[in-house]
Every structure is written in structure tokens, then in C-alpha cells.
Amino acid sequence: DVVMTQSPLSLPVTLGQPASISCRSSQSLVHSDGNTYLNWFQQRPGQSPRRLIYKVSNRDSGVPDRFSGSGSGTDFTLKISRVEAEDVGVYYCMQGTHWPKTFGPGTKVDIK
Amino acid sequence: EVKLVESGGGLIQPGGSLRLSCVASGFTISNFWMTWVRQAPGKGLVWVSHIKNDGSATSYADSVKGRFTISRDIAKNTLYLQMNSLRAEDTAVYYCTTLVISSPIDYWGQGALVTVSS
Numbered sequence: 001d002v003v004m005t006q007s008p009l010s011l012p013v014t015l016g017q018p019a020s021i022s023c024r025s026s027q028s029l030v031h032s033d034g035n036t037y038l039n040w041f042q043q044r045p046g047q048s049p050r051r052l053i054y055k056v057s058n059r060d061s062g063v064p065d066r067f068s069g070s071g072s073g074t075d076f077t078l079k080i081s082r083v084e085a086e087d088v089g090v091y092y093c094m095q096g097t098h099w100p101k102t103f104g105p106g107t108k109v110d111i112k
Numbered sequence: 113e114v115k116l117v118e119s120g121g122g123l124i125q126p127g128g129s130l131r132l133s134c135v136a137s138g139f140t141i142s143n144f145w146m147t148w149v150r151q152a153p154g155k156g157l158v159w160v161s162h163i164k165n166d167g168s169a170t171s172y173a174d175s176v177k178g179r180f181t182i183s184r185d186i187a188k189n190t191l192y193l194q195m196n197s198l199r200a201e202d203t204a205v206y207y208c209t210t211l212v213i214s215s216p217i218d219y220w221g222q223g224a225l226v227t228v229s230s
Contacts, residue, residue: 037213041157048207049149049157051218061216092157096213100173103157 002027002095004104012112013083021107023076023093030073030097037096040069040078043106044089052091053078085111114138114219116208121224128198132224134191134208139219141184142167146191147211148182150204151223160206161193176202198228 003026013019029036040053051060053069056076066081080087088111093104120132132148147162161172161182170182181194191208205223212218 035214039213043157048220048222049209050220051212054212054216054218055214058216060218094157096211099171101159101211101213103159106156 001100002029002098002102004093004095004102006091006093006104006107009105009107011107011109013080013109014112015085016082019080019083019087019109021078021091021093021109023071023078023104025074025076025095027098028073029076029095035097036072038069038071038076039094039096040067041092041094041103042087042089043092044086047089049092080109083109083111116219116221118206118208118221118224121206121226123227123229124198125230126199126228128228129194129196130198130226132193132195132206132208132226134193134221136189136191136208136219140186141189141191142186144210144212146182146184147209148191148193149207149209149211150202151207152201152204155204157207158204159211162211163191195226198226200228202226203228 005024007022038056041049043049052063057069068079090106092106115137118134145162148160163170163182179197183192207223208221210219
């Protein structure tokens with residue numbers, strides 16, 4: 001299985017400041033169809049996961065533009081340009097290129 | 113309004129069986145590879161099983177293969193997960209989701225808690 005790693009696992013941030021989460025895969029996530037199936041999810045406390053980003057950098061409907069995704073191959077990043085209180089939660093990357101789909105361990109974002 | 117509503121969770125003894133249901137509204141499950149994802153208490157997300165959009169194929173994580181069965185009823189727009197020979201390590205919240213990887217639509221239910229304990 002493709003192993004997804006994230007860093008840091010815990011990220012205390014100051015309101016209004018930027019935040020960045022790294023995600024790495026044990027194999028390239030470039031599919032034979034040319035697409036890279038790397039998603040990012042947010043899970044707020046007590047809630048179900050919610051997808052933020054699909055195919056590396058495409059924001060889902062309703063996701064604030066302070067969230068952005070980038071990367072290629074095996075190295076990916078989720079950035080929050082200015083952290084707001086509602087961004088507290090756990091962020092997961094997930095690869096959908098290889099079977100089975102696998103998630104990273106999660107990065108817990110909270111406010112300093 | 114799009115909704116996925118899971119039910120059927122609960123406390124069950126090791127070796128027992130449970131069937132989870134996930135009723136979809138606002139969209140048709142046959143348009144998606146419907147998926148179960150689970151999350152053990154305080155842990156991360158793990159893909160469990162999916163059923164192809166045309167129903168022709170299913171797939172399972174090694175940890176549940178031979179014990180869990182995914183199915184669906186198109187007429188009821190409902191996804192199921194039959195869980196047999198349950199173990200303590202199956203204790204988790206089970207989410208029903210479309211888990212889409214390639215288009216701007218992705219739906220998740222609120223989750224159903226399964227606790228396997230004597």
C-alpha cells in the first residue's frame with residue numbers, strides 16, 4: 001500500500017498567520033491517465049471529514065480561498081494563508097491514484 | 113439537499129454481527145463508487161470498502177476481507193455494510209461517503225459508531 005506521511009503532526013498557529021502542512025507519499029501519485037489524485041480533508045472537532053482540495057490544487061465549492069494546495073509526484077503542501085478560528089481541526093491528505101486509497105496520519109491544527 | 117444518513121451502529125460482543133445502513137438523498141448512489149471509511153477512537157481515517165458505480169465489483173481492505181460485505185439497494189438509494197465476526201479492533205466510527213477523487217462533488221455521512229466489546 002502507498003504510505004502517506006504528514007508533517008508536522010501538530011501545528012499550533014496564531015490567528016491571522018499562515019500555516020503549512022506537508023504530505024509525502026511512498027510512491028509517485030501520477031496516475032497513468034496523467035492526473036495526480038491527491039486530496040485534502042478537514043475534520044473539525046466532533047464533525048465528519050470534509051474535502052477541501054482534490055487533484056492537488058482544486059478547491060471544493062464553498063472552501064475559502066485562503067486554502068490552497070500544491071505539489072507534484074510525491075511531495076504536496078496544503079497552505080492556509082491566514083488562519084481563522086474555524087480552521088481548528090485535523091487535516092488529512094489522501095491518495096486515490098493507487099489501490100487501496102490511503103490517508104495520511106493527520107495534522108492537528110489549533111490556536112496558540 | 114444532499115444527505116447521507118448512517119444507522120445500525122451500536123455495542124456488540126466480539127464475534128457478533130451488525131449491518132450498517134446509509135440512506136442517501138439528493139443524489140443517486142449508482143452514480144458513484146460508494147465507500148465506507150472508518151475512524152477508530154482518536155485515530156485517523158481508513159478506507160474499508162467500496163462498490164463500483166455499476167455494482168459490478170466490490171473491494172475490501174485486507175483487515176476486513178472475508179468478514180465484511182458491502183452491498184446496495186438502488187431502489188432504496190441505500191448502501192449497506194454487513195459486518196460479521198467482529199473484533200475489538202473493528203471499534204470505530206464508520207462513515208458512508210462518495211470519496212470522489214476527481215470532480216468537485218464529495219459527500220460524507222455523519223458516521224455510525226460501532227463498539228465491539230464484551
